[in-house]
Each structure stands twice: as structure tokens, then as C-alpha cells.
Amino acid sequence: MPKNRPTKEFASFLAEKGFVIVNETSVRNASETDFSLAEMIFKNKDILIPFLIEEALAIRGKARSVLHSFSKKTTLVRFFTQLKEEGLLLDWTRIKGKGYQIEFPPQEEKLRFFRFEWAERCFQYIILNVVRTFCEKERPGLSFRAFQNVELKRKDETELFTELDLVIQIAKRFYIFEIKSGPWIRIMQWAKREEAFVDKNGPVRQIVCTIHENIPADIFEPQILMNLGNIEQRFRKMLDADFSNANLNALQNPKPTRLIRAGAAKPSPAAKQPPSP
Secondary structure, three states: OOOOOOOHHHHHHHHHOOEEEEEEEEHHHOOHHHHHHHHHHHHOHHHHHHHHHHHHHHHHOOOOEEEEOOOOHHHHHHHHHHHHHOOOOOEEEEEOOOEEEEEOOOOHHHHHHHHHHHHHHHHHHHHHHHHHHHHHHHOOOOOEEEEEEEEEEEOOOOOEEEEEEEEEEEOOEEEEEEEEOOOHHHHHHHHHHHHHHOOOOOOEEEEEEEOOOOOOHHHHOOOEEEEOOOHHHHHHHHHHHHHOOOOHHHHOOOOOOOOOOOOOOOOOOOOOOOOOO
């Protein structure tokens, strides 16, 4: 199946900022399992997010098994079972009077889930639910496209500059989401670097997503800071504001345009066809 391409408007915006899109992937490739886990984490975030943060710290410390003590046994058992079915846990065992022994798989690609991938899945699940409800039920004249892992480089450089976790296009507006699960100082460093293509008053909104709810939003300006506790409500309000007074021209959905990648030759113009008799 061919990839969906970002439209000409987004490529042109980035070009004005000095960037070229190198690669991207359609979010439609996400599996039902991805969203099933994300939904479980989001709906039980008070229990599962502290657990996942602790697991990430254990993995960074090269631990391959951890003993946990939890009171919410039913939630944890369901979560452990689903993680094991997906191969993200090697095994888990209940030890009477002590808690649960968690054994991590040896593959590094599996450990990525605990390092940062779980946060990306959660935010993606929430964002796409908001967008689908908005476009399909409340603004049925609108459509959207979603792309993840959008790799950018500067026009005059060969190495990648950055990777955008998620880009949503609705009509002629673009929403860039960068999802961070790490310490707040690292998030700040990213935000300062990404100021290179912020466009506060233009068609692009840049949103930093963090799992931490106690980070002051003003340190990210002109980026917009959202967290797992408020993104559902705040993103919905943003969409309402962006499209409430839009005229018909602004609401027209742009036709997909094939993006010319870095180093690729421009396609030759299509031959004009004679008019139909």
C-alpha cells in the first residue's frame, strides 16, 4: 500500500523555513493493539502511568526484572496479560505477600515501549479520537490526514535535523505534535531547538505533549504545552476556535499533492489531453 503524502501547503510552509521532508508514515498503519493498550493506559492513568515511569527508570538502569507491589490487582493483571500477548513482557508472576515480578524481553525494540513508545501511543489515541469526532460528527464537511515520524532536514545539510512525532492536517491547517515522556529539562531543550519553524500566527500550530502535569506552560511559548490530563479538552477547544468562524474557502479540503523528496528529480509535466468530443 502506498504511503499518504503530506500536501503541498505543508511542504511549502517548511520550505519557507528552510526545511525539506525526507520521510513520513501514515498513521493509518497503527494496529488495533496499539490503540487498545493506549486506551487502557489513558483510562487507568493514575495507576498505570506511575508504573510505566518506574519501568522506564528500571530499564535505563539495565534491570531485566522488577518486583512491584500494587493494590489495584485487577487493572494490573489485565495490563500485564495484554503486554505479554503483544510480546512486550517476557513474563509476570504474582508472589504472595510481595507483589508482582515483571520480566522484560531481551529485544531492544520491545523495550522501546517502556522507554517512550507508550506515551506516543496514548497521545496518538487521544488526538485521533478528538480529530475523528470533530471532522466526522461535528464538521462533516472537513476531512483530515495524519502522519507520524516526519523526518526533516535543512535544505543545505545532509543530516536529519529533527523528526516530528505526529502531524495532523485539517483543511489548510496543520497541527504538529511532539510527544515527550522524559525529564522536563530535556523537553525544554527540544522546545528551544524547534523554535526554528514555529509560525505563531500562521496555519501551523506546534504542540508539545508531556506526561508531566506540573510543568509551567509559559516556558514553551510560542509552542503550546499540553499534557495527558488536559489535551483532550484543550485540543478540542483549539479546533473549535480555529474553525468556528472559518469561511467556505478556508474549509475546503486541499487535494493531495505528491511531495517531491530531497534529492528526487521533479516529475515531468503530464501531457495535455485533447478535449472530449
